[in-house]
Structures are given as C-alpha cells and as structure tokens.
Amino acid sequence: MSTELGIVLGLLSAAIVMFAVNKPRMDAVALIMLTLLPFTGVVSMSEALAGFSDSNIVLIAALFVLGDGLVRTGVAQALGDWLLARAGESNTLLLMLLMVVVAGLGATMSSTAVTAIFVPVGLRIAQNTGVAPSKLMMPISSAALISGMMTLIATAPNLVVNSELVRHGFDGFNFFSFTPFGAVVLVLGAVYMLIAQRWLPAGEQEGAAASGKPTLSDWIREYGLSAREHRLRVLADSSLVGHTVAEARMRDTSGASLIGIERHGRLIEPHANTELHDGDVLFVDLYAEDPDVDALRRQFSLEPLPLTGAYFSDYQQQIGMAEVVVPASSNLIGKSLVESDFRHRYRLTVIGLRRGTTAITRSIENEPLVAGDTLLVTGPWDAVRGLQVDRRHLVVFNLPAEMDEVLPVPGKAAVAVGCLLLVVGLMVSGLIPNVQAALLGCLLMGAFGCINLNTAYKAIDWKTIVLIVGMLPFSIALDRTGGVDLAANGLMDLIGEAGIYVVLATLFALTAILGMFISNTATAVLMAPVAITLAGDLDASPYPFAMIVALAASAAFMTPVSSPVNTLVVGPGNYRFFDFIKVGVPFTVIVLVASVLLVPLLIPLAPPLPITMAGEQEEKRLSLLQRTLDLVERVGNRVPHPVLIFLALILLVIGLSHALYLTGAEVNYDVINPETHKIERATTAARSLLTADGIRNMVTGLVPNFMGFSAIGLLIVAMLGVGVAEESGLINVLIRTLVAISPGWALTYILAFVGILSSIASDAGYVVLIPLAGAAYASLGRHPLAGIALGFAAVAGAFNVNMLIKPLDAVMTEITNDAIHMVDPSRSIDLMAGFWFSLASVPFLVIVIALVTDRLIAPRLGAYAGESEGPPAGAVRTPAETRGLVYAGLGFLAVLLLFGVLSLPDAAPLRNPETGALIGNSPLMNGLIVPIMLVFLVMGVAFGVGAGTIKTPTEVISAMIKAVSGLGGTIVLFLVISQFIAYFNYSNIPTLMAIRMAEGLKSANVDALWLLLGFIVVVTALNIVFTPAIAKWAIFAPVFVPLFITLGVDPAAVLSAYRVGDSPTNTLTPLNAYFALVVGFARQYDTKAGVGTIVALMLPYAVAMSVLWAGLFAVWYLLGLPWGLH
Missing domain, CATH: 3.30.70.1450 (Regulator of K+ conductance, C-terminal domain)
Structure with a gap:
C-alpha cells in the first residue's frame, strides 16, 4: 500500500467514524474532507471543488425545487385525500394504495420530502379508519425508500452512480432504467408489509392528535x-x-x-x-x-x-x-x-x-x-x-x-403537475439533457407562481448537496491511489470464482451494510467506482453492477438511522430500534434476492461495445429506449404482409360486428349533420356484416368502396407530375441544390417546416414530401429512413395545424358553430378562431420533430449501408442543368400565372361560386392536387428540355407510365384497405367507441383544464383506430363544445385541443391510408423494412409530439393567451 493510499484511507476512515457517531454533522464532515484532501497532493483544489459545477449536483438541487412545487401547490395533499376516499373500509386496499401513491410521488421528488408529506396524511387516515399509526408509518417509509428505485432522478445515489458511469466513459442510465426493478420491489414490499404488520406494535390510535396540536x-x-x-x-x-x-x-x-x-x-x-x-x-x-x-x-x-x-x-x-x-x-x-x-x-x-x-x-x-x-x-x-x-x-x-x-400557493396544482410532466417527458425523450429539463421545469414553476426565489432556496437540502460535493473527490482519490483496484481485487480474491450471482449479492450486501453507518449518498460515492472496476475485472458489463449498488443504496430498511426517511416515522409510529431490525432485515434480504435475480435478467452481463473515443468511430451501447424500439421493430416486422394484416382485420371486424349486434349494443347522442349543419338526435346500433344486409353491402360495395377511396386517385395524379420531374433529373438537381445552400443542421428544420405546411395541399404531402425528405437525407450522406421518418412526422403528425387556412378548417369551424348554437345561438367562431395557437404550434412542432430526428432517430439508425441506392449525390450543377433550372423556373411562373388568372379575379372559376372565397372551402383549395401535379409536370418537362434529358413528347409519356407502373402492389393494398375502412364504418364500431369514451370523459369530476387534457388523451387514443378527423369531430363537438362553454372555456380552445389530440398518432396507425405507402418508400432504401420499422421510427415522434404539444396547449390556456383573431 502506497503512502498516498494510506493517507486517503485514513481520511476516509475518519469520515466514516464521524458519520457513524454523527459528530460533527455530515455536511460539516464533508467540508472538512473537502478541505483536507487537496493537502494530500492526490487531488488538486480545483478537482476537489469541481463537484459544485457538476451537472448532477445542479440536477439534484433542481429536483428539490420541483418537489417543493408539488408540496406548495397541494398535489401531494390531493393525493392523500384521493387515497383516503378510495381506500374505503379495506385495510389491505388502503395499505396497497398508500404504498403505491408514496412510491409514485417519490419517483419524481425527494424520498425524505415525500415521507414528510405523507406522515400527517397517514395520521389522518389512521384517525378516520381506526388503524393504529404504527401499522401505516413503516409502510410509508418503506415505500418512500422504494421510490428511490423507480426512476433515475428519484434519489441522489442513482444520480451519483450514473455520474460515475459517465466518468468511466460509458453511457449513463435511462430515465426509466430503474423502473422495472422498483416496480417489482414495490409489489414485494406491499405484500411483505401486509404480513409484517402483525410484527409492528399495536399502539393506540392517535389520529391527528399525534402531532400534538389542537384541530x-x-x-x-x-x-x-x-x-x-x-x-x-x-x-x-x-x-x-x-x-x-x-x-x-x-x-x-x-x-x-x-x-x-x-x-x-x-x-x-x-x-x-x-x-x-x-x-x-x-x-x-x-x-x-x-x-x-x-x-x-x-x-x-x-x-x-x-x-x-x-x-x-x-x-x-x-x-x-x-x-x-x-x-x-x-x-x-x-x-x-x-x-x-x-x-x-x-x-x-x-x-x-x-x-x-x-x-x-x-x-x-x-x-x-x-x-x-x-x-x-x-x-x-x-x-x-x-x-x-x-x-x-x-x-x-x-x-x-x-x-x-394549508397550501401556500392554492390553485396551481394543475400547473405544477404540467411542469412535472413536461420535465419527465423531456427526460424520457432525451431531447435535452436531464439537468436542462429540470431547470426548465423550475423556471416554469417560478413563472407560473408555484414557487418563488425564497422558497426555492429553502427547498434545496443544502446538507445533501454539500455532502455529495464533499465526498465526490474521494472517488477520484481512491481511483488514483489504487484504492478502488485494491477493493475490487480483494472482492475478486474472495468471491471471484464463486459465480456472478454471488458477486452481485456480496456487492449488494456490502453497500446496504455500509449504508447503515453512513448516508446512502456517501455509500454510492464510495461503492460505485468499486462496482465498475469489479465488472471490468470480471470482463462483464458495468451496468448490472452499477444498478446493484444503486438499488442497495436505497434499501436502507434495517435501522431507524439508516435514512432520514426512517427517522421521520419513529415518533408518529411509536417505534423502537428493534422494530426496524425485526421488519427491515428480512425485507432487505428479500430485496437482495430479487435484485440479484432480476438485474442480470433485464441488463445483459456481457460487456457493452466501446463508445466513440479519441476520434475513433465505434458503436455506442444502445439505450433502453433504443432497445425498446428495436424490439418494436422486430415484432412489427414479423407480422405478415400488410395485405394479409388488413384481411385479418376485416375478419376481426366481421366477427366483432356480429358479436356486438347480438348483444344489442347501441348509443344515443346528439350529432351535427355536416351537410345541413343541424343538430340531430341519433341512435346508433351495432350492425352485423353477417346479416343479409351486411353480406349484400360487402358484395355490392366492393367496387364503390375502392373507387371512393380518394387516396389512390390522389396518389396516381400526383405521381404523373412527380414521375416526369424525377425522370428528367429535376428532383435530383433541386435536392442537390437544397443540400448545397443549406447548413447541415438547418436541412432537418427546413424539411420539417415544409412538411407541416404541405397539409395546405390536403394529402399531397404524403406523396411528394416524404420521399423527397428521404432523398434529401441520402444526398447528404445521412440515413434516408431518418428523412422519411422526419417527413412522415411533419406531414401526418402535425396535419391539423398550418400557417394558412385549409379546406378542413372550414368544415370543422362549421361543425363547431353548430355545436355552439346548442347552448348559445347568438355566438359563433370564424375561420381564424384558433389561428394564433395554430401559428405558434408550427415552429414549436418543427423544433420538436427536428430534435427527435437529430437526437433519437438518426443516432439509432447510424450510417446508411442499405441494399439499394438512393438518388445520386453531388452538389455541383453542369451548365446544362443550370439552363434546365432556368427553364423550370419559367415553367413554374407560367403555371403560377395560369392559376392566378383562374383564381384571383372576382368571380374567377376557382373561387367559391356562392361566397366568392378563395381560402378555405373553394375549388382551388379542394382541388389543389391539380396545380401541384401541373407544377411538377411543367417544371419537369421544361427542365428536361433545357438540360437535354427530354427530347420528345414520347419520353414524357414514358416517364408517366414508369411512375405509375410500380404502384401495382400499392393498388392491391389500397383495395383491401378501402374494404376494411368501409366495413369498419358500416359496423358502427367507431361511433360506439367514440360515444362511450366521450361519456366516460364527460362524467369525470375535474376542472376545465384537466378535462381538456383528458379530452386530448381520448382523441389521441381513438385516432389510432378511428382516423377520419371530420367524422370524429362531428361526434365529439355536440358533446364537448356545449360542456366546455358551460365551464367558461372558449370554443376555439376546445377545437384547438381536438387538433392537438387528432394529429400525432396519425404516424403510428396502419389504418392511416398512407401508412402502407410510407412502408413502400422505406423499402426503396431497405428491402427488409416493414410495418414494425415504421412504427419503431415513428413512436418517439408520436410520444414527444403528444406530450409536448399538450404541454404547450396547457401553458397557452393557463396564460390566457388568445386562441385566434376573433
């Protein structure tokens, strides 16, 4: 042993002794060590003080503030009231709910704070139910400790272990990496506490008087x-x-x-x-x-x-x-x-x-x-x-x-919960670093008055912060002096040959026992580097070893001084020291066994691939999110051909329709007739496709169903123009030019912006923008599937918003007005009612889509090494191509002039013949696919003539034929899809689902904002199986618009909420008419791409857009911002 190591171990031993006797207090000990360590020469003063600037320290401080916001706004108290109301007379249910609520809340805030919150709640429950407080206090403390095993941010030791992984050159844990283990331990803990209650002192029921205060x-x-x-x-x-x-x-x-x-x-x-x-x-x-x-x-x-x-x-x-x-x-x-x-x-x-x-x-x-x-x-x-x-x-x-x-900040609970959900969503998505997400949450809580600067400072447990900062230099000192290697080698010599499970069990036991004498945070600081080094010596992944240390650090069940959480319940529960030994030791053993068995099962023991270091391009270890998406892709791609999927769905609908028909399923409701704009009382019953009428409908409707499926006509018309433009070389040159003039980082944002705006042309964006985005990414050397995912997210996921007025807006506004007139005939909204929110949503969603693409999708796909080539790359134009672009520009102006003449003058043929409107419901907007097709056709021909790639009219016809000749598989698929949609609608299953979900939400006894957010969730979920936006709104509007008006909510806000819920899941559902088309686009670059590939690519977009867009809606509502120009 070197002299330096002896001195460091001497200081560490002194610190442990002082921790054990609690003299002086722990943060003072940490400061003493922080001051003395630099004198050893092992660490410099700047290294000793580096903890104060560590992002994990800032994150811990921010989490204290977020937790205080939940307390000050009454979220925790409301959970206690809810718990008491739901528990009823069942003590078993009461204990289960109590532990679940405590662990759930503790997953996002300090376990000490959540215990302090629920001790008086538990005492009140004891008073109202007649249960002795001793039977509830230890389950509360146990659940609070288990909450530290639920998420990355639940407790400081998790963040310390995560920081140590990053310091050793590995990726950190994911936000929910801990959740499976915490959930299992919570279930075991609840069952164990039901049994262990008999070992706890009965005591007398003290109720609220246990606090010593009068009521x-x-x-x-x-x-x-x-x-x-x-x-x-x-x-x-x-x-x-x-x-x-x-x-x-x-x-x-x-x-x-x-x-x-x-x-x-x-x-x-x-x-x-x-x-x-x-x-x-x-x-x-x-x-x-x-x-x-x-x-x-x-x-x-x-x-x-x-x-x-x-x-x-x-x-x-x-x-x-x-x-x-x-x-x-x-x-x-x-x-x-x-x-x-x-x-x-x-x-x-x-x-x-x-x-x-x-x-x-x-x-x-x-x-x-x-x-x-x-x-x-x-x-x-x-x-x-x-x-x-x-x-x-x-x-x-x-x-x-x-x-x-009493709440210092009443009326802000919804804001606090919204801020917390935003923080969690950002952490889960990985769009920004965890510390940045937490600081943003604190900023928003401050902006909305949930906290103020004084309370924020008071909320931070500075003792914990100083303790962590003061002990962090020990990990550096032990690493440099060989102390970590000494400990790891000692363990190797003792148990290295006994097997990996014995090693993990020993590591857990050492961490838990050490945590009996010093804080669990200090324990994590000391044991995390030992665990990671031990994993290296065993040629194993460090992640199972690091997870064991984190779980063991939270398993402080054995003594009343193992954790402040236990100390808080000693008095209210009237416990003795031996009570914790009697109940805590067996439970610690249970947690040890569960952790040792479960961790290797869920986290591979094999060492991860090395990450990129010193400029070498190496594979990164996949995160939990990426592994989940890979699993989704593998499962999804094992399903049969999409045609077979929809045939199976047709059989399912036929069987389900008959089953519902036999049960007499029906609903009564008010509905707005989109044609007459009148409120009609309707009764909709399930219709069977196996009755005589149903069979006749399937037989006679086969051709009409297909002919009425607008997607196929839109696709063929658009491809006529796009095919000519592509064959002439115009598309290739335009992409190369776009890539050449756009900064690398900006291309993603440009494509997202154009994709969102493409909804002005109805469904044309699906046909044009999505493949162009893939080609643009390929030209830039990026993975084209990332471009396709980006385009699909922009076109479909944000379909309901735009910076311009669309034909869809006119129909939805009319339906909304009809619903308004049910309660207020003198009131109405116009086309611009939700314009400001829609306008703000566009750049907001551009940023969300771009961040998901750059931070999640592109890294997951990596470098492109597909089996088929994308469009040729290059950024230099030949003189002929430059001339062709000039001709194409002239062609674009010619088409623009033509449609300007046909639409701009009063009484122009492309204006609405009744109202004269050009924007909204007009022939121009309803038939916008025609000018789009002509733009590509004329520009493609003009470019071909100028560049010399088209010399005869026959070549133009050949390009059109070539463009549609590859649509045979798509046409067959659309034939089957059109039948499924028609049968699904005929059965009335979508209407039955929508009305039942609407009735359930309407009966919820919550305030307006929560009801609006619930409405968004219902629409989001329903959109997966019932995609037509107008049909859903015709059902929902007469139910929810009058309801929200009576609550004082602007109808424009209700319509905006519907838009938020109706779009993001467009990208996930194979029932989207263009989903199969996107699969086809992906197969141009990856012949193995399937339904699972697209679902896995689009899932992060759908989650991020749903959560963050709903967050934007909630912030807009709370700030009272105008929804539109009305």
Missing part, C-alpha cells in the same frame, strides 16, 4: 363557537345588496362580526369596500351578550344555512385560526378590540378570549385586554402567518394541526 374542530368545541357562528345567505330583497361591508354597519347595529363571504364556492376576505351581492353567504360571529340571530335575519333579509363543526375544515385552505397571547410589552394592553382597530390592523377577527383558564363569554369587542390574555383569532392564513413575524404585540401560542396542510 380547528377542537377549538370550535372548546370555545363554544357553534352557538355563535352562523351562515346566512343574502336574499334578493336584502338591503345589503349593492352596499359595501362598511355601509352595512352590521357590527354597530346587530353585534355581528363578518368573518368571511362565500361566493361561487370560494371564501373571500371581507374588506370595508367589499360589495355584497345577491346569493352571497355570510359567515358571521354574533358576539353580543344576548345574540338574536332571528332579529338579524329579519333586519337584513337573510336566510340561515347549516353550520357544522367541520365548516372550518372545509375551508381550511382559505381561512384558519390561531391562539395568540398578549405579551407584557404589547401596546394592546388596556385597549379593547374596537379601540385598537384590531381587525383592520391584523386582518383578523377575534372570536374567543380566555383569561387564565376561563373563557370570556360576554361581549369581547369592548373588553380591555390584559397581559396574558389568550385570543382565538380567525382569518386568512397569510394573516395568521404574519403574526409569527412580528412578535412585539402578539405572540402565536398555538396553531392548529390543519396549518400543516
């Missing part, structure tokens, strides 16, 4: 307030209506003190200038010696309402109480409440007075105060908190237990 109901009873407090509704003929509180003079005339005003379900604070309205409910305190509530009612025409002891609890988020003592130094001594103007001075009302142990029951308004008097005050919680700041004249003596549950 609001206690004070109401002790001060006898139930006889004095009254709720009175202001009737329409009351003299109070239209007058302010000051003008009413209720205190002077009736001895009534107005404490609060209930208005529209909320309790507002009364001020002198607060005007009273018809229907207001007054909460008054009749403090007169002989209160006469009947006289008060008659005088002001008030209607009495019931007041229970739980009234304060019902409004505990808005109004509270406190007991305060008048100190000897107070300037209130000798003055009555009236003389001191107490109410206006403190914004509080005194409703009780005690002198010594005697409650003053006579009128307290004019009672002079003496030193030592105890006042019971009520009012807004912020005013109650204000008494804790200035203690010169009043000292807060007691606060109720409910104070712990």
Whole structure:
C-alpha cells in the first residue's frame, strides 16, 4: 500500500467514524474532507471543488425545487385525500394504495420530502379508519425508500452512480432504467408489509392528535363557537345588496362580526369596500351578550344555512385560526378590540378570549385586554402567518394541526403537475439533457407562481448537496491511489470464482451494510467506482453492477438511522430500534434476492461495445429506449404482409360486428349533420356484416368502396407530375441544390417546416414530401429512413395545424358553430378562431420533430449501408442543368400565372361560386392536387428540355407510365384497405367507441383544464383506430363544445385541443391510408423494412409530439393567451 493510499484511507476512515457517531454533522464532515484532501497532493483544489459545477449536483438541487412545487401547490395533499376516499373500509386496499401513491410521488421528488408529506396524511387516515399509526408509518417509509428505485432522478445515489458511469466513459442510465426493478420491489414490499404488520406494535390510535396540536374542530368545541357562528345567505330583497361591508354597519347595529363571504364556492376576505351581492353567504360571529340571530335575519333579509363543526375544515385552505397571547410589552394592553382597530390592523377577527383558564363569554369587542390574555383569532392564513413575524404585540401560542396542510400557493396544482410532466417527458425523450429539463421545469414553476426565489432556496437540502460535493473527490482519490483496484481485487480474491450471482449479492450486501453507518449518498460515492472496476475485472458489463449498488443504496430498511426517511416515522409510529431490525432485515434480504435475480435478467452481463473515443468511430451501447424500439421493430416486422394484416382485420371486424349486434349494443347522442349543419338526435346500433344486409353491402360495395377511396386517385395524379420531374433529373438537381445552400443542421428544420405546411395541399404531402425528405437525407450522406421518418412526422403528425387556412378548417369551424348554437345561438367562431395557437404550434412542432430526428432517430439508425441506392449525390450543377433550372423556373411562373388568372379575379372559376372565397372551402383549395401535379409536370418537362434529358413528347409519356407502373402492389393494398375502412364504418364500431369514451370523459369530476387534457388523451387514443378527423369531430363537438362553454372555456380552445389530440398518432396507425405507402418508400432504401420499422421510427415522434404539444396547449390556456383573431 502506497503512502498516498494510506493517507486517503485514513481520511476516509475518519469520515466514516464521524458519520457513524454523527459528530460533527455530515455536511460539516464533508467540508472538512473537502478541505483536507487537496493537502494530500492526490487531488488538486480545483478537482476537489469541481463537484459544485457538476451537472448532477445542479440536477439534484433542481429536483428539490420541483418537489417543493408539488408540496406548495397541494398535489401531494390531493393525493392523500384521493387515497383516503378510495381506500374505503379495506385495510389491505388502503395499505396497497398508500404504498403505491408514496412510491409514485417519490419517483419524481425527494424520498425524505415525500415521507414528510405523507406522515400527517397517514395520521389522518389512521384517525378516520381506526388503524393504529404504527401499522401505516413503516409502510410509508418503506415505500418512500422504494421510490428511490423507480426512476433515475428519484434519489441522489442513482444520480451519483450514473455520474460515475459517465466518468468511466460509458453511457449513463435511462430515465426509466430503474423502473422495472422498483416496480417489482414495490409489489414485494406491499405484500411483505401486509404480513409484517402483525410484527409492528399495536399502539393506540392517535389520529391527528399525534402531532400534538389542537384541530380547528377542537377549538370550535372548546370555545363554544357553534352557538355563535352562523351562515346566512343574502336574499334578493336584502338591503345589503349593492352596499359595501362598511355601509352595512352590521357590527354597530346587530353585534355581528363578518368573518368571511362565500361566493361561487370560494371564501373571500371581507374588506370595508367589499360589495355584497345577491346569493352571497355570510359567515358571521354574533358576539353580543344576548345574540338574536332571528332579529338579524329579519333586519337584513337573510336566510340561515347549516353550520357544522367541520365548516372550518372545509375551508381550511382559505381561512384558519390561531391562539395568540398578549405579551407584557404589547401596546394592546388596556385597549379593547374596537379601540385598537384590531381587525383592520391584523386582518383578523377575534372570536374567543380566555383569561387564565376561563373563557370570556360576554361581549369581547369592548373588553380591555390584559397581559396574558389568550385570543382565538380567525382569518386568512397569510394573516395568521404574519403574526409569527412580528412578535412585539402578539405572540402565536398555538396553531392548529390543519396549518400543516394549508397550501401556500392554492390553485396551481394543475400547473405544477404540467411542469412535472413536461420535465419527465423531456427526460424520457432525451431531447435535452436531464439537468436542462429540470431547470426548465423550475423556471416554469417560478413563472407560473408555484414557487418563488425564497422558497426555492429553502427547498434545496443544502446538507445533501454539500455532502455529495464533499465526498465526490474521494472517488477520484481512491481511483488514483489504487484504492478502488485494491477493493475490487480483494472482492475478486474472495468471491471471484464463486459465480456472478454471488458477486452481485456480496456487492449488494456490502453497500446496504455500509449504508447503515453512513448516508446512502456517501455509500454510492464510495461503492460505485468499486462496482465498475469489479465488472471490468470480471470482463462483464458495468451496468448490472452499477444498478446493484444503486438499488442497495436505497434499501436502507434495517435501522431507524439508516435514512432520514426512517427517522421521520419513529415518533408518529411509536417505534423502537428493534422494530426496524425485526421488519427491515428480512425485507432487505428479500430485496437482495430479487435484485440479484432480476438485474442480470433485464441488463445483459456481457460487456457493452466501446463508445466513440479519441476520434475513433465505434458503436455506442444502445439505450433502453433504443432497445425498446428495436424490439418494436422486430415484432412489427414479423407480422405478415400488410395485405394479409388488413384481411385479418376485416375478419376481426366481421366477427366483432356480429358479436356486438347480438348483444344489442347501441348509443344515443346528439350529432351535427355536416351537410345541413343541424343538430340531430341519433341512435346508433351495432350492425352485423353477417346479416343479409351486411353480406349484400360487402358484395355490392366492393367496387364503390375502392373507387371512393380518394387516396389512390390522389396518389396516381400526383405521381404523373412527380414521375416526369424525377425522370428528367429535376428532383435530383433541386435536392442537390437544397443540400448545397443549406447548413447541415438547418436541412432537418427546413424539411420539417415544409412538411407541416404541405397539409395546405390536403394529402399531397404524403406523396411528394416524404420521399423527397428521404432523398434529401441520402444526398447528404445521412440515413434516408431518418428523412422519411422526419417527413412522415411533419406531414401526418402535425396535419391539423398550418400557417394558412385549409379546406378542413372550414368544415370543422362549421361543425363547431353548430355545436355552439346548442347552448348559445347568438355566438359563433370564424375561420381564424384558433389561428394564433395554430401559428405558434408550427415552429414549436418543427423544433420538436427536428430534435427527435437529430437526437433519437438518426443516432439509432447510424450510417446508411442499405441494399439499394438512393438518388445520386453531388452538389455541383453542369451548365446544362443550370439552363434546365432556368427553364423550370419559367415553367413554374407560367403555371403560377395560369392559376392566378383562374383564381384571383372576382368571380374567377376557382373561387367559391356562392361566397366568392378563395381560402378555405373553394375549388382551388379542394382541388389543389391539380396545380401541384401541373407544377411538377411543367417544371419537369421544361427542365428536361433545357438540360437535354427530354427530347420528345414520347419520353414524357414514358416517364408517366414508369411512375405509375410500380404502384401495382400499392393498388392491391389500397383495395383491401378501402374494404376494411368501409366495413369498419358500416359496423358502427367507431361511433360506439367514440360515444362511450366521450361519456366516460364527460362524467369525470375535474376542472376545465384537466378535462381538456383528458379530452386530448381520448382523441389521441381513438385516432389510432378511428382516423377520419371530420367524422370524429362531428361526434365529439355536440358533446364537448356545449360542456366546455358551460365551464367558461372558449370554443376555439376546445377545437384547438381536438387538433392537438387528432394529429400525432396519425404516424403510428396502419389504418392511416398512407401508412402502407410510407412502408413502400422505406423499402426503396431497405428491402427488409416493414410495418414494425415504421412504427419503431415513428413512436418517439408520436410520444414527444403528444406530450409536448399538450404541454404547450396547457401553458397557452393557463396564460390566457388568445386562441385566434376573433
């Protein structure tokens, strides 16, 4: 052993001893070590301090802030209320739900914080259910510790281990890499705790009193307030209506003190200038010696309402109480409440007075105060908190237990959840680094008022931050001095020959035992490099070893001092040290066995391929996301030919339609007729394709179904022009020119932008833009399938938005207006109603699509080495090609001039003959595929003539024939698809599904924003099996537009929500008429490409666009931004 290693181990031993005895405290020990380590010469001072700039340290701090946002906005408290309501009388269900909720919430915030949140929740549950708190507290702490095994960001040790992997040159873990292990341990933990409950002390049920604080109901009873407090509704003929509180003079005339005003379900604070309205409910305190509530009612025409002891609890988020003592130094001594103007001075009302142990029951308004008097005050919680700041004249003596549950930031829960979902979505997608996603979440929470700068600083557990930063240099020091190798070699000598499972079990046990004496974060800092080195010595992958260390660091179940999580439940659960040994040790063994068996099963033990280093191009280890996509592709590509898939789906629809028909499935609903724009009451029943009518429909409809399938006609017409342009060489030259003039990074964004705008031409983008994007990528040396995926995402995934008005917009606006008129005939929206949101969505989705392409899809595909060639590359034009481009430009101007003449003048033939409109529902927009075809045809011919690639008209005809000659397989597929869609619609299954989903969502008892987000989710899911946008909206509009109008939501917001839900999954469903066409485009570059290939490519786009676009919608809604020009 070298001298340097001896010194480092000596310092480490001293740190462990100080950690174990907790003297001095752990963060102080870390700072001492941080100061002393550079004196050894093993690490420099800059290296010792590098932890303060480590991205993982910043991430941990940001996660503390995000967790505080969930607490301050009441998300955690709401989960507790939900838990109590769902548990019912079943203790088993209660325990299961409690552990699931705690672990779920802890997956995104500090386990210590989530424990602190749920201890009072557990005590309240214990009080309401009669269960001893000891039976709930240890399951809470166990679930909180298990939550650290759920996600990458759930606990600091996970991030420490992840950082150590990256430091050793490996990819880090994925966001959900931990989830399978955490989920299994959670299930085992819940089952184990059901059994282990009998080993826990029974104790007495303490309920909320376990906190040692009185409740609001206690004070109401002790001060006898139930006889004095009254709720009175202001009737329409009351003299109070239209007058302010000051003008009413209720205190002077009736001895009534107005404490609060209930208005529209909320309790507002009364001020002198607060005007009273018809229907207001007054909460008054009749403090007169002989209160006469009947006289008060008659005088002001008030209607009495019931007041229970739980009234304060019902409004505990808005109004509270406190007991305060008048100190000897107070300037209130000798003055009555009236003389001191107490109410206006403190914004509080005194409703009780005690002198010594005697409650003053006579009128307290004019009672002079003496030193030592105890006042019971009520009012807004912020005013109650204000008494804790200035203690010169009043000292807060007691606060109720409910104070712990009052929200500092009420009404922001939806915002906080939205910010958290955005952070998780960004972390999962990998679009930006995790720390950047967390900081963005903090920024948004601050912008929306969920947190402020002061609370953000207080939310961060600086002891944890300093502890990690101070201990991180030890991993460097041990690595340089050979300490890590010494530990790894020692383990190798002891157990290296015993097998990989024994090694993993030993590593888990050492980490868990070490965590009994020092913090689990410090344990991870020390054990992670040992695990990675040990894996290298065994010629194994470091990932199973690193995962074992992370899981073991969270398995701190064995003693009450193993983790702060355990310490928090000792008092409320009335536990002894031995209780943790008795319950925790067996569970730790269970977790050890489960981890050792499961980790090698899910994470390969074989060493990963080396990543790119020192400029050498080597394969990267696939992430969990990439492996998942590979699995999707393999499974998807094993399905039969698409024609066989749709034949199977046809058989499924036939059988399902008959089954639903036999059960008598039907729905009743209001629907808007798109033709007449009238509201019609409809009854839709399942129709069987095996009845006589169904069989006749299948036989006679075969040809009409195919002929009415517009996709085939659109494809052939477009290909006539595109084929000529491609055969002449125009497409190739245009792509090479685009590549030459565009920066490499910009091409992705340009193609995404053009793809989104292509929806102005209806479905033409599918036929034109998607293959062009693949060709452009091939010309740039990138994988053409990435270009095809990019084009498909832009054309299909963002189909419902544009910077221009489309024909589809006109139809959907009319349907929306018909739905509006069901509740408000005088109201309507126009074509520009959702324009601003649509306009903002375009650049937003361009960025999302481009980031997914560059960060996920292109790296996954890697370099292109396909079996067929893409278009020839090159960026230099010959003189003939330059001349051809000039001719093509002239041809483009000629077509533009032609259609300008046909559409721009008043009464032009391509305008709407009835309204004269050009944009929206007009012959030009409805037939836009024709000018697009002519643009490619004329430009292709002109280029060919100029470049010398076309010399005779016969060559033009030959190019057209060649373009459509390869469509035989596509035509057969479209024939089968058209029959499936027709049979599916005939059976009425889509309508039955849509109405059932709509009814379920409509019955949800949530606020408007959550209902809108739920609506988006329903539309997104339904779009996978029921793709026609207009048909779905015709069903949904009469259900949801009136509903949201009654909730005060702009109809334009409802339509915008529908657009958000209806687009992203267009890229995933083989029921999309053009899905098979995209498969064909992919096979030009990869002959093995199939349905699975496209689904795997498009899944990241669909998830990212769905989550982030819904997030943009929620932010737009919360900010109150205008949806359009109306």
